[in-house]
Amino acid sequence: MGRRDGAVVPDAEFRSYYGRPILKKPVWKQPDVPLYLWLGGIAGTSAALAEGARLSDRPALERVARLAAAAGSGIGSIVLVHDLGRPERFLNMLRVFKVTSPLSVGSWLLAGFSTAASVSAASHETARLRPVGRLAGFAAATLGPPLATYTAVLLANTAVPAWHEAYRELPFLFAGSATAATGGLAMLAVPVAEAGPARRLAVAGVALDLAAEHRLESRLGMLAEPYQQQRPGRFLRAARGLNLAGAAGAVLGGRSRAVSSLSGLALLGGSLLTRFAVFQAGLASAEDPKYTVVPQRERMRARESQLA
Amino acid sequence: MSNRLSGPLDDVTGDAGYEAHPERMGFFTDTSVCIGCKACEVACKEWNFVPEDGLLLTGMSYDNTQQLDANSWRHVAFVEQTKPVQAPSPTVNTSASTDLGMPTVGLPGAQDPQAADNGDIGVRWLMSSDVCKHCTHAACLDVCPTGSLFRTEFGTVVVQQDICNGCGYCVPACPYGVIDQRKDDGRVFKCTMCYDRLGVGEQPACAKACPTESIQFGPLDELRERAQQRVERLHEQGIDEARLYGESPDDGVGGDGAFFLLLDEPEVYGMPPDPVVTTRDLAAMWRQAGAAALTLTVGVALSFVGRSR
Ligand code: SF4
Numbered sequence: 001m002g003r004r005d006g007a008v009v010p011d012a013e014f015r016s017y018y019g020r021p022i023l024k025k026p027v028w029k030q031p032d033v034p035l036y037l038w039l040g041g042i043a044g045t046s047a048a049l050a051e052g053a054r055l056s057d058r059p060a061l062e063r064v065a066r067l068a069a070a071a072g073s074g075i076g077s078i079v080l081v082h083d084l085g086r087p088e089r090f091l092n093m094l095r096v097f098k099v100t101s102p103l104s105v106g107s108w109l110l111a112g113f114s115t116a117a118s119v120s121a122a123s124h125e126t127a128r129l130r131p132v133g134r135l136a137g138f139a140a141a142t143l144g145p146p147l148a149t150y151t152a153v154l155l156a157n158t159a160v161p162a163w164h165e166a167y168r169e170l171p172f173l174f175a176g177s178a179t180a181a182t183g184g185l186a187m188l189a190v191p192v193a194e195a196g197p198a199r200r201l202a203v204a205g206v207a208l209d210l211a212a213e214h215r216l217e218s219r220l221g222m223l224a225e226p227y228q229q230q231r232p233g234r235f236l237r238a239a240r241g242l243n244l245a246g247a248a249g250a251v252l253g254g255r256s257r258a259v260s261s262l263s264g265l266a267l268l269g270g271s272l273l274t275r276f277a278v279f280q281a282g283l284a285s286a287e288d289p290k291y292t293v294v295p296q297r298e299r300m301r302a303r304e305s306q307l308a
Numbered sequence: 309m310s311n312r313l314s315g316p317l318d319d320v321t322g323d324a325g326y327e328a329h330p331e332r333m334g335f336f337t338d339t340s341v342c343i344g345c346k347a348c349e350v351a352c353k354e355w356n357f358v359p360e361d362g363l364l365l366t367g368m369s370y371d372n373t374q375q376l377d378a379n380s381w382r383h384v385a386f387v388e389q390t391k392p393v394q395a396p397s398p399t400v401n402t403s404a405s406t407d408l409g410m411p412t413v414g415l416p417g418a419q420d421p422q423a424a425d426n427g428d429i430g431v432r433w434l435m436s437s438d439v440c441k442h443c444t445h446a447a448c449l450d451v452c453p454t455g456s457l458f459r460t461e462f463g464t465v466v467v468q469q470d471i472c473n474g475c476g477y478c479v480p481a482c483p484y485g486v487i488d489q490r491k492d493d494g495r496v497f498k499c500t501m502c503y504d505r506l507g508v509g510e511q512p513a514c515a516k517a518c519p520t521e522s523i524q525f526g527p528l529d530e531l532r533e534r535a536q537q538r539v540e541r542l543h544e545q546g547i548d549e550a551r552l553y554g555e556s557p558d559d560g561v562g563g564d565g566a567f568f569l570l571l572d573e574p575e576v577y578g579m580p581p582d583p584v585v586t587t588r589d590l591a592a593m594w595r596q597a598g599a600a601a602l603t604l605t606v607g608v609a610l611s612f613v614g615r616s617r
């Protein structure tokens with residue numbers, strides 16, 4: 001996207017065919033897909049958190065994290081199948097493996113992860129097949145972080161301007177959002193004495209989330225508008241408030257049960273709102289031909305002036 | 309990897325894995341001779357059994373089809389432009405084909421093949437039959453997780469309806485907004501370049517029906533040559549705004565299998581001025597996601613370091 005550094009506000013003059021959109025708006029449904037982004041993030045991060053909890057001997061944290069990984073990916077899979085136009089054909093997702101399709105990569109990732117996370121959680125709950133459970137837990141912890149960030153590529157690898165042009169920041173935004181939400185969940189569900197890592201994770205997640213979002217909005221120029229205006233803008237501002245409140249609670253009141261719970265809820269809510277905001281910002285940018293034509297024209301001008 | 313995801317690609321069909329295969333076939337839609345009869349839309353519907361797409365008066369000139377979608381695989385765009393005509397309007401030697409039934413008001417032989425002399429205000433009609441571009445680097449095909457979208461032996465891009473599970477990924481991936489989901493069916497549909505007709509040596513229904521040869525079908529290499537000659541001739545006739553769209557293998561999608569001669573900027577017809585196949589940036593995207601996943605892992609590990617509980 002060449003010379004766009006936020007300083008120059010591009011000329012919004014453009015021509016179109018009766019103001020109609022050039023792109024087709026994603027047919028992905030709400031709340032299905034934003035919900036999946038949120039659940040996948042929590043599940044993936046939780047699987048990694050569970051291994052840390054095991055190694056550092058925090059049984060309550062480990063239990064919550066293992067259950068969150070299994071439940072998050074399980075519900076996430078159901079939500080994704082529900083989003084298909086032909087849900088009965090969901091197994092076709094595993095018909096081929098294509099690196100050019102983030103959805104193909106993601107389906108395999110999700111299938112592997114949710115199997116591993118379920119086995120690990122079941123073994124941990126029932127205290128049976130310990131070695132298998134261990135191995136499964138380790139596998140889930142390895143697949144978890146990619147599961148939490150590949151969804152950014154899923155969105156970015158489209159022609160949707162606000163998603164595609166944000167491909168550098170979206171994975172970090174999603175990693176931050178997932179980390180904050182996972183920290184929040186553990187703060188909510190784990191006794192404060194064992195939740196130290198969760199609190200630190202929450203604060204780090206919020207920091208990463210805010211930094212990535214800031215970078216995205218300053219680098220994208222005109223394409224930052226869909227993230228700042230209308231409903232997505234309101235959602236992101238609310239998410240920022242919740243995230244900051246949650247992080248403050250983790251730092252200042254982490255030893256209090258009540259503050260921990262409230263902060264945890266705020267962080268979970270902040271992450272969910274972020275996912276909806278990103279999703280809807282994409283829809284808005286696909287619907288308005290301005291976001292297709294103006295940046296492309298600008299790109300062409302930049303190319304021409306480089307040649308000249 | 310770069311050549312397989314973007315940039316020029318000489319043998320798109322061979323690249324898709326075919327050993328011996330026919331020439332790459334394509335469409336050249338010369339909008340300068342389109343008369344807006346919509347014979348292509350009708351022929352396509354009839355041959356491919358495409359259902360009704362809603363009946364609506366839009367007020368967009370003669371265009372009630374509005375767009376390409378799951379139930380409209382050819383779409384004739386109508387643009388009415390008013391522009392001052394220099395008087396006296398020069399008499400131009402239009403070729404035989406440009407004279408075919410143009411909806412002109414007033415004297416024939418105005419400066420522009422789709423312009424009509426109407427006192428001191430000229431009304432210029434732009435009509436263009438849009439269609440799936442059958443991209444060299446087709447984003448829809450790249451992102452399809454089931455392998456339902458595939459490259460045919462003719463170098464075209466086709467959906468296999470028995471495999472598509474309606475995941476919808478191809479829909480926002482297409483830089484031209486072509487492919488779409490049929491709501492009551494769940495699967496996606498688009499132009500197949502009449503794959504069944506090509507298989508028996510017939511030309512696609514739209515090209516066959518087009519009375520002015522605005523839609524030309526043939527081996528892509530031949531069409532590109534013919535288009536070059538046509539645009540040069542129009543330039544000689546003083547029609548400077550004539551331009552080819554989608555013919556260059558150097559564009560963002562590696563060139564279109566269905567390309568156009570336009571008389572104004574592409575966005576005026578509802579087409580993107582500089583489309584890029586999204587997968588061109590995919591390697592960079594995966595790198596970013598990998599780095600973010602690593603950051604996340606390190607973050608989780610670090611959260612266990614330091615103060616005890
Ligand atoms: S125009 Fe769109 S639907 Fe047609 S081949 Fe290209 S990407 Fe696919």
Ligand code: SF4
Binds near residue numbers: 451455473477479
């Ligand atoms: S909707 Fe069908 S054709 Fe499109 S990407 Fe999904 S499976 Fe492939």
